[in-house]
Amino acid sequence: MPNCSKAMIGKLSKSESLRTVIEYVLKNDHSRLIACEGILVGDYHNEEWLEQMISDFEDQTLLHDPVAKAAGHISLSFHPNDAPQMTDFRMVKIAREYMQCMGIDNTQYVIVRHTNTAHPHLHIVYNRICNDGKLIPAGTDKNALTVRIFVADLICGEK
Numbered sequence: 001m002p003n004c005s006k007a008m009i010g011k012l013s014k015s016e017s018l019r020t021v022i023e024y025v026l027k028n029d030h031s032r033l034i035a036c037e038g039i040l041v042g043d044y045h046n047e048e049w050l051e052q053m054i055s056d057f058e059d060q061t062l063l064h065d066p067v068a069k070a071a072g073h074i075s076l077s078f079h080p081n082d083a084p085q086m087t088d089f090r091m092v093k094i095a096r097e098y099m100q101c102m103g104i105d106n107t108q109y110v111i112v113r114h115t116n117t118a119h120p121h122l123h124i125v126y127n128r129i130c131n132d133g134k135l136i137p138a139g140t141d142k143n144a145l146t147v148r149i150f151v152a153d154l155i156c157g158e159k
Helices: 018-026 047-063 080-085 088-101 138-155
Strands: 008-015 031-037 071-078 109-114 121-127
Touching: 018 031, 018 047, 018 071, 018 109, 018 121, 031 088, 047 121, 071 080, 071 088, 088 109, 088 121
Parallel strands: none
Antiparallel strands: 008 071, 031 109, 071 121, 109 121
């Protein structure tokens, strides 16, 4: 890809409330749901559907002993120069590769693109309780530097 910056910032956090983080990423005019897994798909601007999605996430937490922070939240931000290459399809591919490298799989998630800044960015909200009731460990973010390098190559189509 010409003029590719390979610049990406990944920010990982954990939240006590799935509701809070889901509402933060979806309940605004500059959000667009671009991928999801393990939840009912619908109109995320519809309050009833949003409540159903939150309920789906919360129901899965019952598969495990109570966890203080059941929601994982990752924000991936790209350089403004990369905006022309950052289609929804490409951003979903990068997000899924990032999750796989971080050991985040077999769980519910949403990938939401925000369009309120000059730099393309997305949010991944995932349930730290897997579909089989296992917990995604809090130390998952220890691989972040290695994953950033890998994903930087993905941005430029080198992987």
